[in-house]
Amino acid sequence: MSSKKVIELFYDVVSPYSWLGFEIMCRYRTVWNVELKLRPAFLGGVMQGSDNRPPGMVPNKMVYMSNDLQRLSKYFEVPLSPPSNPAEAMFIKGSLSAMRFVTAVQKREKDGDKQVEQVSRELWRRIWNQDKDITEPASLSEAAKKAGLSDDEIKAAMESYNTKEIKDKLKSTTQDALDYGSFGFPMIVCHIDGKPEMYFGSDRFELMAHRLGEKWLGPVPHKAAAKL
Amino acid sequence: MSSKKVIELFYDVVSPYSWLGFEIMCRYRTVWNVELKLRPAFLGGVMQGSDNRPPGMVPNKMVYMSNDLQRLSKYFEVPLSPPSNPAEAMFIKGSLSAMRFVTAVQKREKDGDKQVEQVSRELWRRIWNQDKDITEPASLSEAAKKAGLSDDEIKAAMESYNTKEIKDKLKSTTQDALDYGSFGFPMIVCHIDGKPEMYFGSDRFELMAHRLGEKWLGPVPHKAAAKL
Numbered sequence: 001m002s003s004k005k006v007i008e009l010f011y012d013v014v015s016p017y018s019w020l021g022f023e024i025m026c027r028y029r030t031v032w033n034v035e036l037k038l039r040p041a042f043l044g045g046v047m048q049g050s051d052n053r054p055p056g057m058v059p060n061k062m063v064y065m066s067n068d069l070q071r072l073s074k075y076f077e078v079p080l081s082p083p084s085n086p087a088e089a090m091f092i093k094g095s096l097s098a099m100r101f102v103t104a105v106q107k108r109e110k111d112g113d114k115q116v117e118q119v120s121r122e123l124w125r126r127i128w129n130q131d132k133d134i135t136e137p138a139s140l141s142e143a144a145k146k147a148g149l150s151d152d153e154i155k156a157a158m159e160s161y162n163t164k165e166i167k168d169k170l171k172s173t174t175q176d177a178l179d180y181g182s183f184g185f186p187m188i189v190c191h192i193d194g195k196p197e198m199y200f201g202s203d204r205f206e207l208m209a210h211r212l213g214e215k216w217l218g219p220v221p222h223k224a225a226a227k228l
Numbered sequence: 229m230s231s232k233k234v235i236e237l238f239y240d241v242v243s244p245y246s247w248l249g250f251e252i253m254c255r256y257r258t259v260w261n262v263e264l265k266l267r268p269a270f271l272g273g274v275m276q277g278s279d280n281r282p283p284g285m286v287p288n289k290m291v292y293m294s295n296d297l298q299r300l301s302k303y304f305e306v307p308l309s310p311p312s313n314p315a316e317a318m319f320i321k322g323s324l325s326a327m328r329f330v331t332a333v334q335k336r337e338k339d340g341d342k343q344v345e346q347v348s349r350e351l352w353r354r355i356w357n358q359d360k361d362i363t364e365p366a367s368l369s370e371a372a373k374k375a376g377l378s379d380d381e382i383k384a385a386m387e388s389y390n391t392k393e394i395k396d397k398l399k400s401t402t403q404d405a406l407d408y409g410s411f412g413f414p415m416i417v418c419h420i421d422g423k424p425e426m427y428f429g430s431d432r433f434e435l436m437a438h439r440l441g442e443k444w445l446g447p448v449p450h451k452a453a454a455k456l
Contacts, residue, residue: 050288052286058411059278060410061278061280061411063409067426068428071435075438181292182288183289203432204296207299207300207303210303211299218434
């Protein structure tokens with residue numbers, strides 16, 4: 001039995017703040033004494049299920065977020081760069097196929113979660129760095145290839161990501177997020193003393209560290225550690 | 229001429245996250261080499277002017293915020309405790325008179341901003357700690373008394389807070405916030421290299437410190453400094 005505290009990270013590759021949260025948690029999984037569980041889910045389902053609406057519908061908030069992301073990207077050292085048409089990429093094209101594909105990769109991966117981590121990162125890189133599509137089958141297999149999956153592994157994921165089994169798994173993870181009280185992503189659930197503590201967004205890491213009894217060393221912990 | 233960087237803090241005592249931001253900035257004004265300008269404004273006007281809607285209208289967000297505030301209150305050492313009927317206190321009773329009163333106090337105060345700081349804090353204490361009214365004239369004068377204003381000073385503020393001059397001043401500060409791109413409070417504007425940088429909310433202090441070339445010592449800097 002592991003004595004590590006468990007942290008669940010609910011995310012969707014359509015969400016740039018999720019990318020920030022994802023990279024921070026992937027960095028800290030080896031710094032803090034925690035077990036990180038990646039929970040790829042569908043943000044559209046969470047927004048609908050919680051009756052929330054995207055922040056981009058308030059013009060001032062849209063402008064602010066764009067500046068905020070640019071600043072955070074630099075400070076967090078995550079290479080965010082918005083697609084040329086963010087509204088189209090996020091709300092019209094969306095991430096349903098992409099998140100089904102990530103779910104299919106996760107379902108197949110037996111040993112750890114390196115593949116689901118890398119495929120997620122490559123999909124973020126496509127939409128939030130390279131202004132590339134993440135909806136077409138060719139886009140998904142390309143991301144998987146960059147992530148280091150073998151041709152057989154890619155073929156298997158491509159064959160399964162539109163099956164009922166995978167669709168249901170994504171729905172069920174999305175429902176888990178809603179059951180925890182999510183209204184957006186990223187949502188990070190820290191299990192502390194047998195109780196789940198929810199942290200929405202990518203701006204509560206210092207508080208989270210405090211609650212976990214761990215140290216917050218800033219967004220790039222290895223750099224900070226090297227300076228000590 | 230001062231070489232200090234100027235930080236403007238737009239806030240409304242109806243907003244609990246503003247209280248957190250206000251206390252942090254009041255603590256750091258003596259830690260960082262900055263000049264803090266308190267900008268009491270009307271949140272209702274900013275929400276309307278930016279076509280935003282309160283987060284409390286999404287039930288999951290309401291529950292989350294309540295937990296988030298409780299956690300942050302403890303970690304920030306700001307004694308937040310929600311009123312028994314938050315929706316009534318925030319959206320029905322509101323803060324228009326209170327913010328006019330704070331504006332009147334600020335208008336009269338010649339030497340520094342100790343009175344506007346203390347009156348704001350006492351109003352927050354009423355609504356966000358003691359579940360007391362902040363709309364009636366008696367509530368406002370009581371807050372001012374606790375804040376240490378003299379009877380003459382209180383009388384003058386009571387006589388002026390409903391005048392056109394004060395109403396216009398509050399409107400103009402609120403418009404300044406909108407002109408900076410605000411869609412809610414607190415909004416902190418750091419003037420760095422001649423350019424305003426906006427920080428919304430009470431969760432960007434570490435990044436703000438980094439941008440200002442200052443050190444973030446956590447929400448209670450004097451404690452952290454004592455440990456060094």
